[in-house]
Amino acid sequence: MRKILVLLITLCSVLSAQSQIKIPYTRHVLSNGLNVLLHEDHSTPTVTVNTWFHVGSGYEKPGRTGFAHLFEHLMFMGSGHVAEGEFDKLLEAAGAENNGSTTEDRTNYYEDLPSNALELALYLDSDRMGFLVDAMTPQSVDAQRAVVKNERRQSYENRPYGLSEETILKNLYPLTHPYSWPVIGSMTDLSAATYDDVVEFFKTYYVPNNASISIAGDINSQETLKLVEKWFGGIPAGKPVEPQNPAAVRLNEEKILVMEDRVQLPRLYMTWITPPRFTPGDAELDVLANILSGGKNSRLYQKLVYELQIAQDVRASQGSSKLSSLFQIVSTARAGHTLEELKNVIQQEIDKIKNEAPKQRELQRTVNQYEASFLDALEKPGGFGGKANQLNEYFYYTGNPDYANEDLSRYKALSVNDIQTAAQIYLRDNGRVILSIVPKGKTDLAVQPKAEDK
């Protein structure tokens, strides 16, 4: 006899107040610990099933970098009752599209289906959650290992500037830190992964109590909950997953690195370790990134690309993750200009914000754009960017699937002084990695080490 434990039913909707942005949902927890989030949107006869496993590359063991992502690929290779190749064939024959992705913190999967095919996705997803390793063979591991190595070649090695991330991460973090390697992993580690690793990873992390499933679209919530219980209810819970507990990191030096690549133009990367997602400082740095490089009137774009025209592009971003975030400024120099020139302009602009708070209009312009983007996020249930994924994302990072309004409130509450303070605290000159990628043989275009370091 299986039981559904309904912890919380929220019939929440968007209120009439203009600032309230909500995705009405209900939440349920099955007895095996699987969290279920349901949202009805009847505007088209489609449904999306979005599953998050709370494991990413940050949980990998040394010597097995890239494993969480390799495992993501294996999830499409068939399971106990689904022969190899059938997962995609059955879905396509039902008119469905599907995909998966891995970050340092989590792995997600979705199927976007016509609404009549909902149960097919539940059958397939429950089979791979419950019975994946029954079908797994060393051959299927090898097959996807080859695919993933080609993904690495295509997206990193054969792409100009493609090896920047790997170099930056290992210089920012101590090598024991789970964010010190890229999600794609190294070729050596991908070669080393074994069938036994797959079995162990599955039993440790791919358990219902370490997952949440979010279903959005043209559904009846009550009937859908019954179907979820039918297919997932019998999957046994696993042991609780040990929380990550890395030592706090702080970089107390300025590292100046140079790499050569087969490129025409040099590119500069400046990177800082910043506060984790949804913690104090995160929203401030998000806004600061927009003030620096969002749109033509942003400070760095206007200076480097629009006025001086010494750069082809510039992008600042706060890449927010669970354990810590990265603030990064990337800019490509135009022909005839050095990265030292770019760096000097960027430094001046950072110092300017540290010395004087940005203008109210710059802050408001940014917040207005965020507010509009929250509306856009309400349009689509499916895909990586849809409402089902958003419910899962907020649930994982904040414990509250309905966090959109609180999220937006973080930005609305900011003052220009908050932005200035964040720049002062986090964008330290003596705690960052500066990487120059230059054309082969053109190291003179790179940011030069300070005289006293030579």
Added chain:
Amino acid sequence: MRKIIFNSIKIIAVSAFCFSLYAQSPDRTKPPQLPAPQKLNLPAIQQFSLSNGLNVVLMEKHEVPLIQLNVITKMGSVNDPENKTGLAGLTMNMLTEGAAGKTSLEIADAIDFLGARISANAGAHSSGIYLHTPLSKFDEALKIMSDILLRPDFPQKELDRKKKDRLTSLMQMHDQPTAIATAAFNKILFGKEHPYGRMASENEIKGFSVEDLKSFYKKYSTVNNSFVIVVGDIKKEELKKKLETVLGKWQKGDVKETKIKEPAQVTNRIVYLIDKPGAAQSVINIGRIGTSRLTPDYNSVVVMNTLLGGSFTSRLNQNLREKHGYTYGASSRFMFRPSLGSFIAASSVQTDVTDKALTEFFNELNGIREPLTDADLNRAKKLVALSYPGNFQSVSEIAEQLEEMFLYKLPSNYFGEFVSKILNVNGNEVTGAAKKYIVPDQMIVVVVGDKAKIEQGIKNLNLGELKNLSIEDVLGKVPQLSK
């Protein structure tokens, strides 16, 4: 203030209760039986004209308070004058760089402050100004958009800046193997004079003048050469009034229908090898002239390509990725346009299996011409047909569908009939389309990769004559920018 999305009240009920549902495990021996799919019910397509004759297409969609408004003009790269390749694209991109006396920065600031987005760009046969805005900011955004559309200034200083940007992009293309392969494929297939084959050269970019842009825009940007598509949270009468105010003065003009020369079909098989020393992968593009968007066998072609290389379970992807592990993905597509476009099969494969990958490409290109199984046929048809409602979720996606409908003058019941038409395609029609369009010994083969490592292997395949090209043969010399 207006309500947003829903207006019911938030109720939180925290409760813990149990009930039993399933005493036994579900039957996993076969996939569950599915009920019949639901039909897509779209809001009506409404049409009206402004007093100046401007045609407007509206689909009301009231779930989210957003508006998508696209002004589409039949003007694109096919209209680029001789020795002025890229003029249409540059002209459109320049619209947001100064209008009605406001500077580029002022326009950008105003739009960004509203939380709206405006972009203007050109395709091959048409151009668009695309506005996406929260409903609450529609009036202000529409005013800015009308300035951009009707009163562009084309400032010299911004043109000079754009030219530098273009030249630098052209320079950066020399680094990008997939971009090199695409440029080479189109140039060789269509010829460097054909609108689908040509690419703006360094000298062409340097030569554009403000006068070029102004006269080009004036010639094509007319009421009778354009139409407006609106999707979103607004009613017809209200929209009509607003559009009349801002666009009612837009003038008619005399624009002739654009006719382009049909490209010559490939008659043999030649391999073009473009050296990219040290490349970790080889980029492969194989293809020939395909067909046009309005071809009577369009639905058969779509189903056939889905099976060949247009889906994850397609033969090319299954063979090259899943079976052999040569690549992260292999695919094929038809470029559908008013005139004959290309058919292209493509992948990036590991350098040391370039020759083997080519062999598998041709195995599949030959294989698709053979009779197919019902399972394959049904899967491809159902994927295309049953996933169709997914194209109608956001206001911008719906506007895109409407743009295609009105550009190609598709019948007004097209969206409603598409699913059944696809499901009615039969195996003979699919194989017929393959035999007609997929002719493996009449194709060009473009490979961008490390010549020293792959040339001999390719030669041994005897696919046809092998011609060596340099990146400069394709893109020209790396542009020189004066400081």
